[in-house]
Structures are given as C-alpha cells and as structure tokens.
Amino acid sequence: xxxxxxxxxxxxxxxxxxxxxxxxxxxxxxxxxxxxxxxxxxxxxxxxxxxxxxxxxxxxxxxxxxxxxxxxxxxxxxxxxxxxx
Amino acid sequence: xxxxxxxxxxxxxxxxxxxxxxxxxxxxxxxxxxxxxxxxxxxxxxxxxxxxxxxxxxxxxxxxxxxxxxxxxxxxxxxxxxxxx
Numbered sequence: 001x002x003x004x005x006x007x008x009x010x011x012x013x014x015x016x017x018x019x020x021x022x023x024x025x026x027x028x029x030x031x032x033x034x035x036x037x038x039x040x041x042x043x044x045x046x047x048x049x050x051x052x053x054x055x056x057x058x059x060x061x062x063x064x065x066x067x068x069x070x071x072x073x074x075x076x077x078x079x080x081x082x083x084x085x
Numbered sequence: 086x087x088x089x090x091x092x093x094x095x096x097x098x099x100x101x102x103x104x105x106x107x108x109x110x111x112x113x114x115x116x117x118x119x120x121x122x123x124x125x126x127x128x129x130x131x132x133x134x135x136x137x138x139x140x141x142x143x144x145x146x147x148x149x150x151x152x153x154x155x156x157x158x159x160x161x162x163x164x165x166x167x168x169x170x
Contacts, residue, residue: 003137003140003141006133006136006137007134010131010136010137011130012130013126013127013129013130013133014127014130015130016126016130017123017124017126017130020120020123033118035105038102038105039102041098041101041102042098042099045094045095045097045098045101046095046099048095048098049092049095049099051091052088052091052095055091061146
C-alpha cells in the first residue's frame, strides 16, 4: 500500500509535467518543435511499460504510462494536423 | 528475466526519446521553451519512481528513471545557464 501510494504520487507528478506541452501545442496550433519519430519511439516505450506493469501487476505503472501514451498519441495526432505544407 | 528484458527495452526506448531535446538545447544554447517549474515537478516525480524501484527491487525502473533524472537535471542546469537577461 505504501509503495503503491509512492508510485501513484510519482505517476501524478510525471503526468502533470507533460500537460503544459500538450496545452501549448493545442493552443498555439504549432507542432513544429515535435518530432514524429521521437514521439513514435516514446509511445512504443511507454506501451511496453504498460505491458510490463500488467505482467508485474503494478497499478501505478499501468496508470501513469497509459496516461503518458494518451498524451503522446494526442501530440502525434496534433503533429500531423498542425504541420505546415 | 523475461519481464526484466521487457522493462529494459521499454526503458531504453523512453530514454532514447529524451536525447534529441537535450542535444537541441545544448547545441542551440537556447532553453527558452523549457519551464523550470515543470522540470522541477518532473525531476521530483522521476526521483520518486527511482525510490519506488528500490522498494520494489526492480532494476529496469531504477535505471531508466535514474537516467531520466540525469537528463532533466542537465536540462534544468542548461535552463539557468542559457536563459536570457
């Protein structure tokens, strides 16, 4: 329980830190600074973490990485919507 | 072992995805797009993940989050070195 709480707090903090970039990209409709290749690598890595969390049966890992997948898939979609030319 | 391998691959991928931003900031000597507050929140969260990894005795979690702490502490230092005025 104590370690789960620690994992949940850790997950909330690392999740919060992703929000500003997402808000900025959506607000400014500018995804110029994003790299689709790096987003793909990141999404693949995060998905493997979710898988790892399921195998280890650790809810904090599953939840925080699933949230990160969601944020970065949204960023990837924004990249293709907002990219110029 | 199999789950450790999965965790290590996941950790390598999420670690790789952080490198380009670090290289960009150091190369362009420009940290304008970084927020020190978000870096602090992220570093705190990642440090808690390292702690979580130690409690759970999971090497992939310890290693990948320790690497992420290193990258983001470097970004934070760059932010204060490169910031204008």
